[in-house]
Amino acid sequence: MKIQLKLYGSSELLSGKGVLSFNLPKNSKIKNLRSSLMNLIVKKKLKNNLGSLPELAAFSNMKDEIVSDNYRLKNKELLSIIPPIAGG
Secondary structure (H helix, E strand, O other): OEEEOOOOHHHHHHHHEEEEEOOOOOOEHHHHHHHHHHHHHHHHHOOHHOOOHHHOOOOEEOOOEEEEOOOOOOOOOEEEEEOOOOOE
16 A cells, blocks of 8 residues: 655655655554655665654644554555654
């Protein structure tokens, strides 16, 4: 199934488009998306800059609800990644 991920903050280093697409197996969850995101970070050699992003970021659905790692993804779903913010 295809999932789109809107990028914000430091995560925008992953794409010049502001959105990433992932092909994930049916019945995937946020934890599977985190794993795919880490694989992409390693592949693009951005681990020094974004290595903790998949682990620490929050994800929200189109209703602006934060979703847990057990949230079951839907085909053609659009999610947003909310990178951790330092300080404050």
